[in-house]
Every structure is written in structure tokens, then in C-alpha cells.
Amino acid sequence: MFQSRAAVVGTGFIGPVHIEGLLRAGVRVQGVLGTSPEKSQSIASRFGLPRAYTHYHELLEDPAVDVVHITSPNRFHFQQTVEALQAGKHVLCEKPLAMDSRESALLVEHAQKSGLKTGVNYNVRFYPLCIEAAEQVRRGELGDLFHVTGSYVQDWLHQPTDFNWRVLQSEGGALRAIADIGTHWLDLIQSISGQSVVAVCADLQTVFPTRTRPAGGTETFTSKLAAPKRDGIDVAIDTEDYGALLFRLESGARGSMHVSQVTAGHKNCIRFEMAGSKKSIAWNSQTPNELWVGHRSNPNSILPRDPSLLSDRAAQHAQYPGGHNEGFPDTFKQLFRSFYASIETPESPMHPTPSFEDGHREILLCEAIHQSAQEQRWIEVGSKCQ
Incomplete structure (x- = not known):
């Protein structure tokens, strides 16, 4: 059982997957935040969680929360991650890390300055x-x-x-x-x-x-x-x-x-x-x-x-x-085991969790792919938006 406690933002397809994986990994989940109090309460009741938050600041102000899992729609990732780091919380964010490489570069910088543990959920x-x-x-x-x-x-x-x-x-x-x-x-x-x-x-x-x-x-x-x-x-x-x-x-x-x-x-x-x-x-x-x-x-x-x-x-x-x-649910459990071990045992020998730098690199890659498709030519990755 890990000592750090988590809260999950998002109640769509992937939010409950995080909650289940956390519980199976031995992480206590303090609560969940959905787009409405009803959605928060529904998921909290489903998993027997102590809290169903009504807004994000309530979650961030909860002293029992050490780690925030961000599984909200993509456009919210940047701001929610910044606010979680400012609140002194470790962050595990769903991909993509942000909407563009300007935002993801800023998140890498915020993470480095915070000294907190951060990761992106490339569970495969x-x-x-x-x-x-x-x-x-x-x-x-x-x-x-x-x-x-x-x-x-x-x-x-x-x-x-x-x-x-x-x-x-x-x-x-x-x-x-x-x-x-x-x-x-x-x-x-x-x-x-x-x-x-x-x-x-x-x-x-x-x-x-x-x-x-x-x-x-x-x-x-x-x-x-x-x-x-x-x-x-x-x-x-x-x-x-x-x-x-x-x-x-x-x-x-x-x-x-x-x-x-x-x-x-x-x-x-x-x-x-x-x-x-x-x-x-x-x-x-399909045959993993x-x-x-x-x-x-x-x-x-x-x-x-x-x-x-x-x-x-x-x-x-x-x-x-x-x-x-x-199979699939076990990949979340294993990634979470690695992430929480890195928080509590910095020299953990487990497979490393994808970092914010990895998430930023993937967004640079996506931007190169988008430019290539528009211009119908080869594009070097990282040649722009750095």
C-alpha cells in the first residue's frame, strides 16, 4: 500500500479506469471530480470514495490529496496541470499533455521548477x-x-x-x-x-x-x-x-x-x-x-x-x-505502481513512467505530422514551436 493519496479529475471513459487502476495498485483514492455534482457523486459512490468534489479548487485545497490525475478533455489539461502544481500536488496527466507545444513546453518548465513528480499516461x-x-x-x-x-x-x-x-x-x-x-x-x-x-x-x-x-x-x-x-x-x-x-x-x-x-x-x-x-x-x-x-x-x-x-x-x-x-486494465495498474514508487522511492528500479518531456516531444511530433499532411512533404520533428 502506497502512502500517497490521489484524486481524479474526469468521469468519462478514462477517469473510472484510472480509479480502478489506482485501487488495484494499492493507492488510496480520496475523491473524484466530474462536470457536475451528480456525476462526481455517482462515480464516488460506485467506487466507495470518501469525496465527491463540486469544483476543482475544492479538490486542490484538500490536504489529503497528494497526487492529481487529470483525465478531463484535452483543452483543460494545461490550466488544470498548472494549478495542481501551484497547489503543491504531483500530477499524472492523460495525453495529450496540452493543446500545443507552447503550452507543453511551459508545463515542462513548471514541472522542473516545482520539484514535484509529473507524468503522462502512455499506458501501452x-x-x-x-x-x-x-x-x-x-x-x-x-x-x-x-x-x-x-x-x-x-x-x-x-x-x-x-x-x-x-x-x-x-x-x-x-x-x-x-x-x-x-x-x-x-x-x-x-x-x-x-x-x-x-x-x-x-x-x-x-x-x-x-x-x-x-x-x-x-x-x-x-x-x-x-x-x-x-x-x-x-x-x-x-x-x-x-x-x-x-x-x-x-x-x-x-x-x-x-x-x-x-x-x-x-x-x-x-x-x-x-x-x-x-x-x-x-x-x-489483442493477444498481449x-x-x-x-x-x-x-x-x-x-x-x-x-x-x-x-x-x-x-x-x-x-x-x-x-x-x-x-491486459489493458493491468497496464494502468503497472504505470501507477511505477509512478507512485517514484514518489515514495526515488531510486525505484521499476520501468520509468513517461515524463512531461515525453509528452512535450509527442506534441512536437503531432505538429510536424500536421504540417507534413498540410504541405505534403517531409518535415523534421522539432524544427518549429520550440
Whole structure:
């Protein structure tokens, strides 16, 4: 059980995921803040939390809160993070860290000056076999990296009647599919390879230029489950449903990736394959407990998520024996274990939590991707907005 106590801002899809992951990680959750007192109370009652806050300052003034988890819509991240740091609270923020690189650079500066622990929730890093892949690359087992391929695809926005605040630039930012799910893939690849993406060439597609906004809107991932709504208005869409990306890593290795939120049948599927001079590895989030290993002259193999077979660092984040599967909710638990250990045990050997610097770098990357798509040419990452 950790000594630090948390409060969560946001009661949409991801806020309750944070609360559940925190409780499973052994972190006491003091309370939650939603967009209304009713939403706050509903989630607090659901998880048995002591407090249902009515406004943000009430949460920040609570002396029992040590860490603020920000899971609100993107446009609120910057101001809420600044205020939490000014209140002396550690901060774990959902991605994106901010709406643009000017804001994210300021947050990096605020965090450094505060001396507080800060992190961004790129939870995909914390699948045990993704940590194992990073350890294998670090030990040189792949040899020289040739290239990386992969995708992140979903179908929750497959119909023009599917609507969510994320589809609007004013709410989520200039990019949607790339920023919402593509950044998870890009963070994962950079984390595993130990290299940054330095140049990009992108093509984006808005499949539905107009979507129907139902009365009251819909929460993320719930639109296809909810009863059809007859009332609604047509809204012009200014973000992409699909994106394709070519990129270069620091070493000169090449990569390609595509993302889609309109691919029927894929609810939430992340895939990557890395080709090296010694072997290749591949992983799929829909079978997260297997890492495929490819060889030229020997039989290919499957490495299962079994703590007894993994590196020490990966085994720390695989808490069940082999054959007892771990998945999406466990990645949050493992990231939170790492983050809270870093607060209470600064020399913790656990897999590092993505930092505000990582979050800032991802926003620079998104801005380069957006510029590349607009100008239809290669763009160097970080060549602007620094």
C-alpha cells in the first residue's frame, strides 16, 4: 500500500479506469471530480470514495490529496496541470499533455521548477511484453534496427452518426486519430527502440466531413452501445478519421504506421513489428500475452508473458504466473505502481513512467505530422514551436 493519496479529475471513459487502476495498485483514492455534482457523486459512490468534489479548487485545497490525475478533455489539461502544481500536488496527466507545444513546453518548465513528480499516461508501454521488447533492444538482441511497421485501429467512430467531443479541433486539437491513438503507438515504438522519431511524412483522411451530433453527445466508446438517438444536428468535422505515416528514427532506421477509428471489427488493436539484423519481434494488443520472435536460420518462437521467462524489469510488471493473462486494465495498474514508487522511492528500479518531456516531444511530433499532411512533404520533428 502506497502512502500517497490521489484524486481524479474526469468521469468519462478514462477517469473510472484510472480509479480502478489506482485501487488495484494499492493507492488510496480520496475523491473524484466530474462536470457536475451528480456525476462526481455517482462515480464516488460506485467506487466507495470518501469525496465527491463540486469544483476543482475544492479538490486542490484538500490536504489529503497528494497526487492529481487529470483525465478531463484535452483543452483543460494545461490550466488544470498548472494549478495542481501551484497547489503543491504531483500530477499524472492523460495525453495529450496540452493543446500545443507552447503550452507543453511551459508545463515542462513548471514541472522542473516545482520539484514535484509529473507524468503522462502512455499506458501501452506497461504491457509486460512491451517492456520485455524494450529490454531485448537495450541488450542488443535485435542487432541493428532496420525498420518498424505497425498500426492502431478502432471502429467506435465507424458511422457518421457516431459523435464525441474528440472529433472537433476546438475540443481536442488539430489532430484526432493521430493524437488520440497514434501517439500511443509512437510513444511505444520510441520507448522500445530507445530512439526518437526525427522526421515524418504524413497523409490524413477525414472519411466523414459531416457527422450528426446527438442531443447530449456520447461518451468515448459508448456510442455504438447506446440506444439510437433521433434528434441531432449535422456538424462539420475538421479532424482526421485515418492517418498514414512514414518516419525516420535517429539511427536512420525507417518506419511506417497507420491509424484508423473507422475500421469495422477492430475495437482497439495495436500492432507493431521490428526488424533487426539478428532477429525480428512482433506484438499485438489483442493477444498481449505473446511476443512473436522471428529468425532467419532457426525456428520462429513465441515468448509468453511468464515472469519466470522475462527480464527482471519486465517480470516486475507481470504480477500473475504464466498462463494467467494480463491486459489493458493491468497496464494502468503497472504505470501507477511505477509512478507512485517514484514518489515514495526515488531510486525505484521499476520501468520509468513517461515524463512531461515525453509528452512535450509527442506534441512536437503531432505538429510536424500536421504540417507534413498540410504541405505534403517531409518535415523534421522539432524544427518549429520550440
